[in-house]
Amino acid sequence: MNQKLDQYDQKILQLLQEDARMSHAEIGRQVHLSQPAVSERIKRLESNQIIRGYKADINPKALGYDITAMIRVSTQQGRPYAQYVATCPEIVDCYTVTGEDGAVMRVLATDVEHLQRIINELNAFGSTSTAIVLTTHVSGKSIAIPHHE
Structure with missing residues (x-):
């Protein structure tokens, strides 16, 4: 709208x-x-769904999630991962994207072993590529209101 x-x-x-x-x-x-x-x-x-809801901004590290990773999943079979990502609490964002990857996900993990378990589960849906986030420069930035003339 x-x-x-x-x-x-x-x-x-x-x-x-x-x-x-x-x-x-x-x-x-x-x-x-x-x-x-x-x-x-x-x-x-x-x-009018311009405001969709209200949320608390939770610090993942304070809950023990020391790793944030971006995982790309390549799949040619539509979105077979959709049900899994909807129920996996460590996957906090998932986007269907254009290009070679079917999806890009932001994942929280407590340690490397935890991240590896998530990657192993996602590998059932296609090949994965993972990047661990070192620094976050912008997160949760306010959405600018476009000015239409």
Whole structure:
């Protein structure tokens, strides 16, 4: 859906991306709207699926996941891995992509042996290629609102 967003909607989205727990009253103060007006706008943004939900930002290392890896899976058989990745808690992102790979996944593992078990399970769906993340420069960045003229 490519819905027109006015300056108030854009600012509300920006504020919620910075702090999803910000009260509607505080958002209203910052965008110069009443709390009920902000609440109605947020409800509309939610019902139009512009806001899909609210989540806590959890530190994987604090839970014992010391390794983040990107795993590419090459398969010519459609998406046979779809059910597996939906139920595997260590696979936190999975994208079907163009090119030689069928999918690219972001995986969390507690150690190398744990990562190897996940790779072995994914090998049942096609050949894999794994890269361990050394440094994360950008993660969870706010989505910019495109300006349409």
